[in-house]
Amino acid sequence: MKKIVIALDGHSSCGKSTTAKQVAAELGYAYIDTGAMYRAVTLYFLDHHISLTNPKEVSDALKNIDITFHYNPKTGRNETYLNGLNVEDEIRKMYISNQVSEVSVVAAVRHAMVAQQQKMGKRRGVVMDGRDIGTAVFPDAEVKIFMTADVDTRARRRQQELLVKNQLVNLDEIRENLKKRDHIDSTRAESPLRRAEDADLLDTSHMTIDEQVEFVMHKVASKL
Numbered sequence: 349m350k351k352i353v354i355a356l357d358g359h360s361s362c363g364k365s366t367t368a369k370q371v372a373a374e375l376g377y378a379y380i381d382t383g384a385m386y387r388a389v390t391l392y393f394l395d396h397h398i399s400l401t402n403p404k405e406v407s408d409a410l411k412n413i414d415i416t417f418h419y420n421p422k423t424g425r426n427e428t429y430l431n432g433l434n435v436e437d438e439i440r441k442m443y444i445s446n447q448v449s450e451v452s453v454v455a456a457v458r459h460a461m462v463a464q465q466q467k468m469g470k471r472r473g474v475v476m477d478g479r480d481i482g483t484a485v486f487p488d489a490e491v492k493i494f495m496t497a498d499v500d501t502r503a504r505r506r507q508q509e510l511l512v513k514n515q516l517v518n519l520d521e522i523r524e525n526l527k528k529r530d531h532i533d534s535t536r537a538e539s540p541l542r543r544a545e546d547a548d549l550l551d552t553s554h555m556t557i558d559e560q561v562e563f564v565m566h567k568v569a570s571k572l
C-alpha cells in the first residue's frame with residue numbers, strides 16, 4: 349500500500365503526540381516526536397554550558413549530538429536517547445520546557461534537526477508531530493493537520509501528564525510556560541509555528557483522543 353507522510357503541527361500540549369502515536373500504531377508507521385529532539389538538544393546545551401550567541405560553540409556542539417529513538421517493551425513507547433543515553437524522563441522536566449523554545453530559535457539548531465527529520469522520513473510511512481513539519485520539514489506531506497486548544501484545557505492536560513510522572517507542578521506555572529513557548533515558537537524568524545495554507549485546523553478543546561485519532565484517520569483514508 350502507498351506510504352504517506354502525516355504532519356501534525358500545533359500549539360504546545362494540545363494532544364499532538366498522543367494522537368500521533370495512536371495513528372502511527374494503527375497504520376504500522378513510525379512515529380517521530382520532533383519536540384523530543386529539540387528537548388534533547390536543550391539538555392545537551394545546558395549540561396555543556398553552550399552559549400546560544402556563540403555560533404562556533406553551537407555548531408561544534410551540534411556535531412557532537414546524536415539523537416535516536418528506541419522502543420522500550422517495558423513501557424511500550426519509543427524513548428529518546430542522547431548520545432546513547434536514555435533521556436526520555438529528563439527531557440520532559442520543567443527546567444527543559446522553560447529553555448527549549450529559546451534553543452529552538454537558533455537557526456543552526458533548526459537546520460540540523462530539520463535535516464535529520466527529513467532523513468528519518470525519507471521513505472515516508474511516518475507520523476511526525478512538531479511545529480514546522482507541514483511548513484518546513486515535509487511541505488509535501490499528504491496529510492497536514494494544525495492542532496490547537498484553549499490554553500486552560502492544555503494546561504490542565506499537561507499538569508495531568510506531569511502528575512503521572514510524579515511531577516507536581518502548579519497550574520499557573522504550566523499555563524505561563526505554554527503561553528511563553530507558543531509566543532516564541534510563532535514569532536521566531538526561522539520556520540515559525542504557523543498553520544500551513546493546506547493544513548486542516550483541529551481544535552481539540554472539547555475532543556477526546558479517540559475523536560482526534562478518528563479525525564486524522566479519516567483524512568488519511570482519503571489519501572491512500
Ligand code: C5P
Binds near residue numbers: 481
Ligand atoms: O512538542 P514539544 O512541546 O515537546 O516541543 C518542545 C519545544 O520544541 C517547542 O515548544 C518548540 O520550541 C520546539 N519545537 C520546534 N519545532 C518542532 C518541534 C518542537 O521548534 N518541530
